Amino acid sequence: MTQPFELVNFTKWIDSTLQALLPSFWVLVVELLLVGIALLGAYALIAMMLIYIERKITAFFQARIGPNRVGKYGIFQTVADVLKILLKEIIHINRVDKFLFYAAPFFMIIASVLTFGAIPFGVGLQALDFNIGVFFVTAVSSLGIIGVLLAGWSSNNKYSMIGAMRSGAQFVSYELSAGFALMTMVVLTGTMQFSEMIEAQRYCWNIFNGHIPAMVAFFIYLISGHAETNRGPFDLPEAESELTAGYHTEYSGLQFGFYYLAEYLNMFIIAAIAATVFLGGWMPLQISGWDAFNQIMWYIPSYLWFAGKVFVLIFFSLWVRWSFPRLRIDQLLNLEWKYLLPINLINIFIMVLMVLAGFTLTDLFN
């Protein structure tokens, strides 16, 4: 298959040029730097785009217009917002635990960036491709909760404290479900490496390949992913009408910006992982045997496929967020421990049986 618009052609060209100019050690150093810069740049850019998209879509849901002043259709609104938040004064609070208070936002942002690095954006566009990719993602993404708990604890504010405690309970609970849902798919594909997972879904997405248990897992993953990002009906830690702003009440300026960015990026990360594990990741739509059709599909570059799938999931997440009222903490924990977790455990068992008995779609039709 020719892949004319893939960015991998460009990165390969950079690599070969550097190889020709520098000794191999320095090539590595320069490439690492370039990848780091590219990731951070993408991180900021995607966050800004997401904020704009969210605001426009929300406006659409709520019979409003949304940003429409800065640039055509307000597309530069978030750029202006980011500039504003960079320039804003960081208000120093007197009675906080200084060290923890200032450290907390970094936990949040670092966890988010680390997870971001493991996401396969397209052919050859993956910074970290471990053989335990799924494990790595679940592990580092849960570091963020430390930032939330520290923020709530060190702020010396009772509202922040309640928010942080809620967040702790919520995160620990739903991380379990999210993890199990991903494990169900690991059982199906037999690998934890994202690149292999995507390759395995070339002709049949996991969600179809594993049919019923896979769809259950997908649904559970979306719910718990939603809960992990503190959004939608699960935004208890920062429940505006109850706790003003929850755990980040006392933060201002860029520190607040870190939480804000991380929240949006986490939404993206959850959608990206769901797209990768369940919906074939960046792999274009391919049908076994239809070579001409497959070639046409490849003319649409893989990163656009990826972006499209992620966007659909994010739209779904926004739809849920703006339709439902907020759950109460006990209802939230009931949902997890009494419903999602048992369903999940049974589901993973069914999946194991199904894979062993050869009832997946590819087994049945090949």
Next chain:
Amino acid sequence: METIKLLIQKNFPNAIVSEAGKLTVAVEPNELRALIQLLYKNEGLPFDYLVYLIGGDEGEKLGVTYLLSSSVDTSAEVIVKTATSDRENPLLYTITDMYETAHLNEREVFAMYGIRFINNPDMRRFLLNDDWVGFPMRKDYNADPALNPISIVSKEMVDIAPRIMETADGLVEETVDIFEKDDYIINIGPQHPSTHGVMHFRTALDGEIVKKIDVHSGYIHRGIERLSENLTYPQILHFTDRLDYLSAGINRHALCMCVEKAASIEVPERAQYIRTIMDELNRISSHLLAWSAQTNDLGATTAFIYGMRERERVLDIFDKTCGGRLIVNNNVIGGTMFDIYPEFQADVKAFIPYMREKLKEYDRFFSHNVIALGRMIKIGNLSKEDAISYAVTGPAGRASGWACDVRKYQPYALYDKVEFKEIIRTEGDSYARYMNRLDEIEESLKIIEQLIDNIPAGDYKAKTKAIIKLPEGEYFQHVEAGKGLFGVYIESRGDKTPYRLKFRSPSMSLVSVMPLICKNEKISDFIGIGGSMDYVIPDIDR
């Protein structure tokens, strides 16, 4: 009422009973409790509903006026008056044990007149600081700003309440702690997005569970009642809109009617139609805002904006009618300030089907949402007995099964000529209050439908004298505002200004019941229940 009169005369031969207007009984302070108890326990028609508790300064004496009514028949009313001549240390007996609503009202009377109530469990001042010098509503109050300078120093909250209790050894002054020693107390308010105004609930928490709530109010107290004593009646009108600003027009209607009744001003038929239609539109806008705010308190921002969108249509009609949107300055003594504009009927008739359509949308979007139901059903239960004891009227009172719609039982304007259903539910939870409001919007639409095509031609305003003087006497007027019974009490001594003017606010009852119904609920539900009660703070901080 004749039997009540005979009963009182038989048991209290010393009481002065008069029957100019409402049945009025004046007794000595030592007989007050016995009299009220007699009325409270009256067979068949128990006077278990305290509508007003009004402090008053009669010069020599400091007095309290109670307007008692019955939950069975809210049109039956008895006025009980008592007064003490001790101005230095005035003491009266409390009736809080019978009427819970008396608690906050007695504390307000203490703050304003300095009358302390024996056996009231918590005799702190309400609406004013504990260190306020003087009693503002007394006629001899010294208003020198030097006595009560504006403090810019942050004061610690003191959770200790003084009180006077009657024991075997006589009266004992004592203090009581509001909270336990190790309680985790958070301040919900005065600045909080969901207190619907500058309300302050000091809340003791046990984890997420509310243990106890202590209500503080008065952050925006403006002394409207005191200011009114120096203003003429047309001038006072403007204050009514600033009480419960969501029922602005309805409040103003109440004061207008009270003055018209006292001064025997005949209001033209056309004005009655305009007033009734405007009142119902006002109720719709108030209920829409209540619905929006409640959904927002439960975390559904989209529903909030939907409610605001429909409310905008009502406000546009107000805007075109009189220029005001929130503060509808339309009612004046003798009629309305402006006639309706030519397209008024067309606009209102276009609004009715639109609103019906949107009510269906609310139903589809929110009323049966599984999360919303989980957050409202069986949450914040208010029994009928408590609703009566706390004098919780309006949609909230009717959600507890208490038929208390003033429009039905003491009809004013055109409410005796139109047909509408009084919405009553018996569950008494947040969901019943929520559904009551939506159903009342529908009933309001029906009322408007019956009136809108029949507005008679003629004057929209009666000719009134330039200076309105009310004959000596006491005048009451109740209306059904968006949140419940809004009442005006005027005591006139024949001047162009009132001697005493009292606004009975429905929101004060709604707030006073919050500590009861939120006990042992989660903190999230406390916010949700607050939304379902729908109180407005300027209404309390008069």
